[in-house]
Amino acid sequence: QVQLVESGGGLVQTGGSLGLSCAASGRASGSNVMGWFRQAPGREREFVAAITWSALGTWYAESVKGRFTISIDNAKTTVYLQMNSLKPEDTAVYYCAVHRQGNVRLPSSYDYWGQGTQVTVSS
Numbered sequence: 113q114v115q116l117v118e119s120g121g122g123l124v125q126t127g128g129s130l131g132l133s134c135a136a137s138g139r140a141s142g143s144n145v146m147g148w149f150r151q152a153p154g155r156e157r158e159f160v161a162a163i164t165w166s167a168l169g170t171w172y173a174e175s176v177k178g179r180f181t182i183s184i185d186n187a188k189t190t191v192y193l194q195m196n197s198l199k200p201e202d203t204a205v206y207y208c209a210v211h212r213q214g215n216v217r218l219p220s221s222y223d224y225w226g227q228g229t230q231v232t233v234s235s
Contacts, residue, residue, distance in 0.1 A: 114138040114224040116208050121229030124198055128233070132193040134208030134226055145169075145211035146191045148182060149219055150204035150231075159217040160206070161193060171216055176202075198233045205230050 120132040134146070147162035161182040162171045170182055181194045191208055206229050209222035 114210055116210070116224060116226035118206065118208055118226040118229040121206060121231045123232045123234065125234050126199060128198050129194070129196045130198065130231060132195070132206055132208075132229060132231070134191040134193075136189055136191070136208075136210070143210050143212065145216055146184070147209050147211055147216060147222060148191070148193045148206060149209060149222075150202075150206045151228075152204040155204075157207070157219045159219070162211065162216040163191065173217075195231070198231075200233050200235045203231060203233050 115137045117135045118132060120130060122130060124130050144164050145162050148160040149157050150160050151157040159173050160176055161180055163182045163184055165184065165188050167184050172180065179195065179197045183192045208226045210224040211221055212223040214221035
């Protein structure tokens with residue numbers, strides 16, 4: 113059983129920065145990738161970034177490339193998402209998830225999810 117707990121969300125002004133953390137307990141058999149997704153009110157959950165546990169592979173949504181950075185700690189128990197140059201359109205609940213199989217950019221490819229943390233960017 114895998115448990116994920118996100119933290120670090122909050123309210124920030126446009127252009128500001130926030131860092132999110134996802135603490136993972138347990139390890140899903142066969143899983144090599146962790147991902148971050150976000151969901152704004154009335155919208156579908158969308159891919160933000162993903163990283164292999166080895167940290168050798170990363171993927172980013174075009175909308176966050178160059179502004180967000182995903183990383184993982186050496187103990188491979190916590191995944192981070194550093195968000196810079198935040199925009200109002202980044203406002204959403206952010207979730208981390210454990211990849212199962214398939215396209216890392218699709219929510220359906222993940223089978224364990226955290227409870228989410230709210231990020232609000234004011235204009």
